[in-house]
Amino acid sequence: MALILYHYWRSSASWRVRWALAHKGIAFDKVAVNLLTSEQRADAHRDRNPIGHVPALEVSPGRHLAESVAIIEWLEETHPQQPLYPSDPWARARVRQVCELVNAGIQPLQNLIVLDKVSADAEGKKAWAHEFNLRGMRALEALLTEIDGELGEGSFAVGSSLTAADLFVVPQVYSARRFGVDLAPFPRVLRAEASALATPHADGARPESQPDAPAA
Numbered sequence: 001m002a003l004i005l006y007h008y009w010r011s012s013a014s015w016r017v018r019w020a021l022a023h024k025g026i027a028f029d030k031v032a033v034n035l036l037t038s039e040q041r042a043d044a045h046r047d048r049n050p051i052g053h054v055p056a057l058e059v060s061p062g063r064h065l066a067e068s069v070a071i072i073e074w075l076e077e078t079h080p081q082q083p084l085y086p087s088d089p090w091a092r093a094r095v096r097q098v099c100e101l102v103n104a105g106i107q108p109l110q111n112l113i114v115l116d117k118v119s120a121d122a123e124g125k126k127a128w129a130h131e132f133n134l135r136g137m138r139a140l141e142a143l144l145t146e147i148d149g150e151l152g153e154g155s156f157a158v159g160s161s162l163t164a165a166d167l168f169v170v171p172q173v174y175s176a177r178r179f180g181v182d183l184a185p186f187p188r189v190l191r192a193e194a195s196a197l198a199t200p201h202a203d204g205a206r207p208e209s210q211p212d213a214p215a216a
């Protein structure tokens with residue numbers, strides 16, 4: 001059985017996993033879970049991921065793995081081709097730090113369920129998401145610059161090839177843009193984004209390339 005990814009076109013956490021699968025050349029099928037109609041909170045999806053988030057990966061009939069960090073690390077261990085983590089322990093730790101900065105420090109604050117509690121109106125939600133994305137971009141710019149000082153200046157988030165760090169940074173930059181953050185003050189982050197998006201499997205993982213994305 002091919003792996004089945006339960007995802008949503010604009011979900012940044014789904015994008016990370018789509019990209020990891022494509023980068024490693026792993027065959028998978030996609031099933032869209034519509035966040036706008038709250039499909040993620042239905043029992044059918046909670047059976048895949050008890051917290052009611054996408055993504056979830058069905059790895060064998062009825063057996064699901066959720067949380068993009070856990071999924072990507074599992075993929076790395078089971079499909080070591082086209083590695084997404086450096087072998088050097090320090091560089092590897094830095095990759096994980098970048099992933100967690102996004103995964104724990106930025107993305108949860110802009111989640112739908114949070115925005116719905118923060119404000120009833122679209123402008124209130126956007127202002128909140130803008131603030132935390134801006135704070136996150138500042139932190140990423142500082143961290144990537146610090147890592148350059150240790151590992152030598154790289155064009156990707158960490159070093160000179162695509163790593164899991166890029167799979168977390170690029171979708172977050174997309175969100176920051178969506179919430180109106182001016183990215184000009186973050187040239188190091190933008191350099192990582194440009195390098196990562198130029199890699200061979202980037203395009204197919206982008207939100208606009210997904211079958212459930214609305215027609216442009």
Ligand SMILES: N[C@@H](CCC(=O)N[C@@H](CS)C(=O)NCC(=O)O)C(=O)O
Nearest residue numbers: 011012013053054067068111112113
């Ligand atoms: N840490 C989780 C985050 C998952 C997550 O927050 N997914 C969002 C979309 S990016 C979601 O399903 N939100 C639904 C909601 O807020 O109701 C991961 O990396 O998989």
